[in-house]
Amino acid sequence: MNTPPPHSIHGIGRIGIVGGGQLARMMAEAAPAIGLSITVLDPAPNAPASDFAPQIVAAYDNLEALQALAAASDVVTIDIEAVSAASLAALEAANVRVAPSSNVLGIIQDKLLQKEFLSAAGLPVGRYAGVDKVEEVIAFGLPCILKARRHGYDGRGVKLVRTTAEASEFLRHGPCLAEEIVDIKRELAVMIARNTAGETALYPVVEAEFDPAANILNTIIAPALVSPEIAARCGEQAMQAVAALDGVGIFGIEFFLTHGGEVILNEISPRPHNSGHYTIEACATSQFEQHLRAVSGLPLGATTLVHPAASFNLLGAPDAHGEPAYRGLDTAAASPGVAVHLYGKHRVSPYRKMGHVTVTASERSEALQKANELQQLIRIEGSEQ
Numbered sequence: 001m002n003t004p005p006p007h008s009i010h011g012i013g014r015i016g017i018v019g020g021g022q023l024a025r026m027m028a029e030a031a032p033a034i035g036l037s038i039t040v041l042d043p044a045p046n047a048p049a050s051d052f053a054p055q056i057v058a059a060y061d062n063l064e065a066l067q068a069l070a071a072a073s074d075v076v077t078i079d080i081e082a083v084s085a086a087s088l089a090a091l092e093a094a095n096v097r098v099a100p101s102s103n104v105l106g107i108i109q110d111k112l113l114q115k116e117f118l119s120a121a122g123l124p125v126g127r128y129a130g131v132d133k134v135e136e137v138i139a140f141g142l143p144c145i146l147k148a149r150r151h152g153y154d155g156r157g158v159k160l161v162r163t164t165a166e167a168s169e170f171l172r173h174g175p176c177l178a179e180e181i182v183d184i185k186r187e188l189a190v191m192i193a194r195n196t197a198g199e200t201a202l203y204p205v206v207e208a209e210f211d212p213a214a215n216i217l218n219t220i221i222a223p224a225l226v227s228p229e230i231a232a233r234c235g236e237q238a239m240q241a242v243a244a245l246d247g248v249g250i251f252g253i254e255f256f257l258t259h260g261g262e263v264i265l266n267e268i269s270p271r272p273h274n275s276g277h278y279t280i281e282a283c284a285t286s287q288f289e290q291h292l293r294a295v296s297g298l299p300l301g302a303t304t305l306v307h308p309a310a311s312f313n314l315l316g317a318p319d320a321h322g323e324p325a326y327r328g329l330d331t332a333a334a335s336p337g338v339a340v341h342l343y344g345k346h347r348v349s350p351y352r353k354m355g356h357v358t359v360t361a362s363e364r365s366e367a368l369q370k371a372n373e374l375q376q377l378i379r380i381e382g383s384e385q
């Protein structure tokens with residue numbers, strides 16, 4: 001099991017992570033450099049993080065396993081929102097340090113509660129309503145966006161519905177959040193860290209390009225091409241949101257910039273986020289190291305953007321099943337300024353996140369152009385095609 005590192009900076013040396021996916025993996029890669037060690041808990045044997053950290057193989061909500069994780073750790077954090085807030089609350093009741101807290105997770109993992117919370121905190125959100133029945137969707141107004149209140153991620157629980165038939169079909173996901181369709185000009189995001197002392201560190205505002213076919217954000221460009229005034233508004237909203245939550249850790253905050261120039265807060269993730277992967281190569285402190293610093297009480301690191309960057313996910317091809325076969329990655333990896341990250345997943349499926357690539361360059365446009373070229377070149381197929 002996880003022994004305290006001999007050189008921990010300030011006594012909190014052992015971090016337990018519920019979830020052993022790619023986010024935990026990248027935290028585990030960052031940990032030793034700042035004197036921390038990691039244990040993860042994940043139901044899938046040989047989870048991505050297990051290449052870098054000992055793993056407890058158990059369901060996220062297995063209380064005995066969570067207690068074993070807590071016993072091996074000075075603080076427990078998450079890499080996935082699938083763990084229940086009640087399980088984290090049980091650990092807190094046993095005086096385990098948990099960050100982000102069960103309260104924060106409970107608010108964020110229910111999209112309706114999250115919207116209500118943000119709205120009550122005075123943050124600009126679009127018009128929304130909780131809906132369980134098709135009549136409620138009709139009363140809200142069609143067309144609209146429906147989102148499953150729970151367990152939706154990467155656009156899989158989100159749909160623009162135009163007709164009552166489409167609304168009824170989508171409501172099979174269970175209780176939903178209805179949102180007015182926002183007239184989106186750009187999708188923006190910022191990473192923000194907040195530590196136990198309430199200090200915050202804000203990363204630059206980035207821009208996300210959306211891939212309608214995969215319904216997934218596919219290229220993150222840092223910095224975003226927005227005015228300093230818009231960037232400042234995103235930063236202020238991010239700070240206001242994490243302070244209202246009393247959140248500890250790193251948070252990914254997504255915004256919509258409308259054609260009318262409004263900045264609307266879309267949603268918050270209480271963990272490292274896809275839109276912060278670029279920070280590994282492009283910022284003074286990566287989002288993974290920053291998260292570990294925040295939850296363990298270390299001083300937060302500098303968030304300066306050292307180079308412009310563009311990053312994209314490596315997704316399984318639409319028909320990929322079986323063991324992954326990576327096409328074009330050798331060319332990408334040989335190119336200067338290109339960092340390829342693979343998540344060590346043993347099987348590929350359609351659109352599964354298998355890794356990501358970050359391109360850094362002296363100019364933003366150059367990074368973006370190279371990222372787009374590489375995206376055309378790389379394909380992840382499966383052995384069972």
Ligand code: ADP
Nearest residue numbers: 145152153154155156157158179180181182210
């Ligand atoms: P997820 O948690 O699955 O990532 P999001 O809330 O980020 O879900 O929605 C996924 C995508 O759907 C967004 O990136 C955006 O492109 C689109 N979308 C979400 N909400 C709205 C909205 N209210 N109006 C217009 N488009 C939206």
